[in-house]
Amino acid sequence: MYAIIEEGGRQHRVTTGDTIKIDRELTGDETSVTLDRVLLVAGDGEPRIGTPLVVGATITADIVGPAKGPKVVTFKYRRRKGYHKKIGHRQHYTAVKITAINV
DSSP: OEEEEEETTEEEEEETTOEEEESSOOOSSOOEEEEOOEEEEESSSSOEEOSSSOTTOEEEEEEEEEEEEEEEEEEEEETTTTEEEEEEEEEEEEEEEEEEEEO
8 A cells, every 4th residue: 555645845655664754854752743645545446536635544654863865065156256155055854654554
């Protein structure tokens, strides 16, 4: 069984046991999180497609810990002006492991 969820403006195809990175930085005493923006659930019989969300479907996930994305370097430059600027950014994520798909 698999599901397509929406998290942080992105869509992820998840199955039980998958580990994904979500944009939210979850800090505190939480050990699990419930994702309720489920767009599609399929794998057992007919697929259930939401309009836009599948009613009553949730995804339960355990928090693995914080994660960082790759470093992105932006370089601004104006020719003949002596202007150049180097900017770096590294996105913070939270890694979660999918434990259950509840329909």
